[in-house]
Amino acid sequence: MSHLKNLKLKVWRQKGPADSGHFENYTIDEISDEASFLEMLDVLNEQLISDNKEAVVFDHDCREGICGTCSLMINGVAHGPQKATTTCQLHMRTFKSGDTIVVEPWRATAFPIIKDLMVDRGAFDRIIESGGFITAVTGGAPDANLIPIPKPVADAAMDSAACIGCGACVAACPNGAANLFTAAKISHLNYLPQGQAERHKRTEAMVETMDEHFGSCTNHGECSAACPKEISVDVIALMNKDYRASKFKNRKELSR
Amino acid sequence: MNTFNAKIPAGALHEKWDNYKADAKLVNPNNKRKFKIIVVGTGLAGASAAATLAELGYQVDAFTFHDSPRRAHSIAAQGGINAAKNYQGDGDSISRLFQDTIKGGDFRSREANVHRLAQVSVDIIDQMVAQGVPFAREYGGLLDNRSFGGAQVSRTFYARGQTGQQLLIGAYQQMARQVGLGGVRLFNRTELIDTVTIDGRCAGIVVRDLLTGEIQSHAAHAVVLATGGYGNVFFLSTNAMNCNVTAAWRAHRRGALFANPCYTQIHPTCIPQADETQSKLTLMSESLRNDGRVWVPKRADDNRPADQIPEGERDYYLERLYPSYGNLAPRDISSRAAKRLVDKGQGIGPLKNGVNLDFSAAIERLGRDVVEERYGNLFQMYERIAGEDPYKTPMRIYPATHYTMGGLWVDYELMTNIPGLYATGEANFSDHGANRLGASALMQGLADGYFVLPYTISNQLASLLGKTIPGTDHPAFKQAETEASARYNGYLNVKGKRSPDWFHRELGKIIWNECGMERTREGLQSALSDLPALYEEFKTDLRVTGTGDSTNQTLEKAGRVDDFFQLGMAMCQDALTREESCGAHFRSEYQTEEGEALRNDDKFCHVAAWEWTNDPMKPTRHAEELVFETAHLATRSYK
Numbered sequence: 001m002s003h004l005k006n007l008k009l010k011v012w013r014q015k016g017p018a019d020s021g022h023f024e025n026y027t028i029d030e031i032s033d034e035a036s037f038l039e040m041l042d043v044l045n046e047q048l049i050s051d052n053k054e055a056v057v058f059d060h061d062c063r064e065g066i067c068g069t070c071s072l073m074i075n076g077v078a079h080g081p082q083k084a085t086t087t088c089q090l091h092m093r094t095f096k097s098g099d100t101i102v103v104e105p106w107r108a109t110a111f112p113i114i115k116d117l118m119v120d121r122g123a124f125d126r127i128i129e130s131g132g133f134i135t136a137v138t139g140g141a142p143d144a145n146l147i148p149i150p151k152p153v154a155d156a157a158m159d160s161a162a163c164i165g166c167g168a169c170v171a172a173c174p175n176g177a178a179n180l181f182t183a184a185k186i187s188h189l190n191y192l193p194q195g196q197a198e199r200h201k202r203t204e205a206m207v208e209t210m211d212e213h214f215g216s217c218t219n220h221g222e223c224s225a226a227c228p229k230e231i232s233v234d235v236i237a238l239m240n241k242d243y244r245a246s247k248f249k250n251r252k253e254l255s256r
Numbered sequence: 257m258n259t260f261n262a263k264i265p266a267g268a269l270h271e272k273w274d275n276y277k278a279d280a281k282l283v284n285p286n287n288k289r290k291f292k293i294i295v296v297g298t299g300l301a302g303a304s305a306a307a308t309l310a311e312l313g314y315q316v317d318a319f320t321f322h323d324s325p326r327r328a329h330s331i332a333a334q335g336g337i338n339a340a341k342n343y344q345g346d347g348d349s350i351s352r353l354f355q356d357t358i359k360g361g362d363f364r365s366r367e368a369n370v371h372r373l374a375q376v377s378v379d380i381i382d383q384m385v386a387q388g389v390p391f392a393r394e395y396g397g398l399l400d401n402r403s404f405g406g407a408q409v410s411r412t413f414y415a416r417g418q419t420g421q422q423l424l425i426g427a428y429q430q431m432a433r434q435v436g437l438g439g440v441r442l443f444n445r446t447e448l449i450d451t452v453t454i455d456g457r458c459a460g461i462v463v464r465d466l467l468t469g470e471i472q473s474h475a476a477h478a479v480v481l482a483t484g485g486y487g488n489v490f491f492l493s494t495n496a497m498n499c500n501v502t503a504a505w506r507a508h509r510r511g512a513l514f515a516n517p518c519y520t521q522i523h524p525t526c527i528p529q530a531d532e533t534q535s536k537l538t539l540m541s542e543s544l545r546n547d548g549r550v551w552v553p554k555r556a557d558d559n560r561p562a563d564q565i566p567e568g569e570r571d572y573y574l575e576r577l578y579p580s581y582g583n584l585a586p587r588d589i590s591s592r593a594a595k596r597l598v599d600k601g602q603g604i605g606p607l608k609n610g611v612n613l614d615f616s617a618a619i620e621r622l623g624r625d626v627v628e629e630r631y632g633n634l635f636q637m638y639e640r641i642a643g644e645d646p647y648k649t650p651m652r653i654y655p656a657t658h659y660t661m662g663g664l665w666v667d668y669e670l671m672t673n674i675p676g677l678y679a680t681g682e683a684n685f686s687d688h689g690a691n692r693l694g695a696s697a698l699m700q701g702l703a704d705g706y707f708v709l710p711y712t713i714s715n716q717l718a719s720l721l722g723k724t725i726p727g728t729d730h731p732a733f734k735q736a737e738t739e740a741s742a743r744y745n746g747y748l749n750v751k752g753k754r755s756p757d758w759f760h761r762e763l764g765k766i767i768w769n770e771c772g773m774e775r776t777r778e779g780l781q782s783a784l785s786d787l788p789a790l791y792e793e794f795k796t797d798l799r800v801t802g803t804g805d806s807t808n809q810t811l812e813k814a815g816r817v818d819d820f821f822q823l824g825m826a827m828c829q830d831a832l833t834r835e836e837s838c839g840a841h842f843r844s845e846y847q848t849e850e851g852e853a854l855r856n857d858d859k860f861c862h863v864a865a866w867e868w869t870n871d872p873m874k875p876t877r878h879a880e881e882l883v884f885e886t887a888h889l890a891t892r893s894y895k
């Protein structure tokens with residue numbers, strides 16, 4: 001275990017949604033390289049409290065890279081410099097003594113800032129509520145082994161289902177689009193045999209709810225590069241294909 | 257000492273649940289929409305209940321302090337979920353799952369509840385698959401299973417190392433559908449800070465909006481607390497940072513009994529603490545013990561790297577001590593074995609605070625690809641945290657607090673002793689006795705929410721049909737709101753010198769040292785004199801900066817730490833008065849010659865249910881006797 005010395009932090013402080021916000025400069029004199037990035041912020045907050053100042057507000061919970069609660073643009077990069085790693089799993093050994101680190105919230109129109117580094121990602125929940133499920137009322141399910149699912153299909157569904165709903169894809173996108181998230185959710189269900197009955201209805205509803213809240217995708221691919229779960233951009237192609245099909249199918253069903 | 261009516265239905269064990277359902281009062285579909293049910297918590301236990309109750313037609317209000325229901329701590333469960341499907345044809349059955357759970361809990365759980373859990377376990381898998389949970393499959397397309405500690409069959413279903421995530425997303429999506437349809441109203445970033453009882457019935461809750469600090473009441477016909485466990489009382493645990501006891505504790509202070517608070521589980525395979533800034537510990541799933549071998553050097557202070565220690569100089573202690581279960585010995589037993597060796601100086605790693613979990617034999621036998629397929633994401637997680645590659649060097653692991661078997665006392669209907677107030681999932685005490693088996697918490701949460709509560713809740717509600725319930729303008733609600741706002745203003749006004757986190761860390765050290773893996777009379781007594789002293793300091797030297805009218809995580813933390821102090825005192829008193837060792841509760845004074853837990857069935861074959869008395873140092877102990885009609889009280893042996 002060694003220690004990093006003299007870290008300079010530039011942290012975004014904003015009192016509330018209406019405040020315009022600004023950067024504050026702080027110094028961390030010494031921190032163990034085994035500490036995680038959020039533990040470094042804990043140390044900063046303890047320092048602020050002991051100086052009788054208000055602690056920096058930031059979202060976090062599991063600190064294991066699975067709940068999707070943590071966020072943060074670190075030196076302009078969503079979840080910081082380490083590939084496939086959430087902010088909470090980033091460790092200080094990635095940085096050096098004397099480094100300046102800029103810490104900002106997700107910046108996207110659909111994710112308004114609540115306070116300091118905390119944003120409102122409720123728009124993701126709205127997308128799910130509009131169709132991101134399989135209707136299976138409790139109690140009526142058949143035996144789980146009744147429908148065998150080929151392993152590659154189950155694996156592909158699982159690859160998409162690994163999305164943690166963190167919003168890094170939106171924050172990284174120059175347009176603030178949520179296509180990677182929405183496509184991950186849609187493809188998880190659309191790959192599976194259980195998901196077929198509502199495939200078209202689901203796709204149409206989710207894509208249109210997404211469009212109400214978020215910007216549009218112009219294929220930059222920044223989303224996938226920032227995604228801590230390495231969701232592939234291929235899911236976006238599948239979503240687009242299913243959306244076109246759903247427009248056609250749903251219209252046909254309506255005209256019946 | 258009172259005894260309680262747990263309302264266990266008549267009949268043979270395997271007929272009780274059917275008998276109950278046949279006799280329970282129902283509410284007809286048109287009347288269901290006249291009832292408002294509050295569900296606090298949207299983890300597996302809460303989301304499944306909210307979705308199902310709304311599908312049935314009840315009006316549901318769901319509360320969570322998280323920004324989204326999908327963040328609940330259930331998301332972090334890695335290894336899997338048990339069910340007595342017997343898909344592997346290896347001799348599993350409902351009765352075997354029942355027996356394993358009763359024995360795993362060291363004969364300190366209620367037979368009828370455990371049997372029902374085993375019965376409904378099979379329905380959970382069907383339900384989750386129908387919802388699109390991508391469980392692992394064999395090449396033929398059927399579901400795959402693995403085995404977990406304390407079992408000799410393979411009954412654990414899993415989705416890579418992300419089982420909790422996939423199950424929670426399933427339950428969350430089902431609940432989101434109801435939010436979209438208007439059956440569930442969702443209150444996110446809202447924390448329960450009190451419950452209200454009027455004329456002996458639970459009338460509703462008081463909550464605090466975490467964005468504005470506004471305090472508000474909500475009235476309902478029934479309130480369900482699905483608010484998770486209290487492992488964070490130890491400060492360092494595998495729980496998510498925000499897990500806390502406040503909901504259960506506030507209900508306790510309003511009259512709900514708190515059962516077996518000292519039954520806390522230490523998980524054997526976590527990454528050891530690395531430095532003093534550490535904020536939490538990370539679990540490495542127990543499923544790793546399927547293929548990993550646990551060992552330490554035979555010689556204390558052997559500082560050679562693992563690959564330079566020859567086979568003959570290694571102690572594969574679990575295989576040596578427990579040959580029939582080997583590396584899959586249950587959690588409490590594996591944890592204590594690790595602690596004893598580390599205490600003797602045989603620990604490994606820079607701080608000598610770990611044991612090896614070695615995959616080299618598995619990699620040789622199965623190939624790296626198979627190991628990667630099974631545990632790839634766990635290996636990746638380990639490497640990120642520990643900075644070492646587990647394909648090359650063994651993982652370093654050590655026990656850490658993980659799960660709490662204790663919780664709100666509930667009867668067979670999952671109702672607390674306060675009519676109308678229910679507790680489900682990890683928040684209640686009901687099914688795991690003194691030790692929970694791996695992969696059984698997810699099973700219990702979903703069993704409670706999907707297949708038990710929706711049946712049992714109507715029994716009470718039926719009697720309320722046509723009656724008006726007290727509204728939030730009732731003086732009892734106003735009184736609770738006033739008290740709550742005084743409490744939060746109080747934290748802001750102490751203006752002392754120490755942060756809530758500082759107190760939490762110090763509290764955690766006391767509890768870990770004296771009420772952790774091994775407990776003694778002297779240790780517990782000293783904790784019971786240190787805790788009130790530290791709590792006094794908390795009340796006079798706390799510092800919360802910022803204000804109460806916008807997001808203030810320091811203030812939220814202060815409220816939670818306050819409740820952890822009071823809970824900590826209850827845990828130590830429970831551990832002190834339980835003069836036996838059972839499951840995860842190990843009192844050094846009560847052990848066999850071989851160092852195993854020594855129960856005292858004559859005096860302690862009961863649930864300890866504590867009643868609040870306004871003085872956290874003087875709660876009243878009640879007992880619910882446990883009667884075993886089917887299982888035979890036996891010494892638990894995994895040799």
Ligand SMILES: Cc1cc2nc3c(=O)[nH]c(=O)nc-3n(C[C@H](O)[C@H](O)[C@H](O)COP(=O)(O)OP(=O)(O)OC[C@H]3O[C@@H](n4cnc5c(N)ncnc54)[C@H](O)[C@@H]3O)c2cc1C
Nearest residue numbers: 297298299300301330333335336448484681682695697698
């Ligand atoms: C790292 C880890 C791995 C695990 N792995 C496994 C495993 O492989 N298999 C297994 O069976 N079990 C496992 N467990 C245990 C299991 O995950 C939990 O016991 C279970 O998920 C608890 O579910 P729950 O629904 O009861 O509570 P939680 O999921 O903890 O949900 C609690 C909910 O209550 C809300 N809440 C709490 N207090 C309040 C309040 N005051 N006001 C408003 N809302 C509140 C929270 O917001 C949250 O929504 C694991 C646990 C950990 C820590």
Ligand code: SF4
Nearest residue numbers: 163164166167169227
């Ligand atoms: S797709 Fe990736 S970046 Fe986007 S929300 Fe999901 S996990 Fe986060």
Ligand code: FES
Nearest residue numbers: 061063068070088
């Ligand atoms: S805090 Fe849960 S993913 Fe980072």
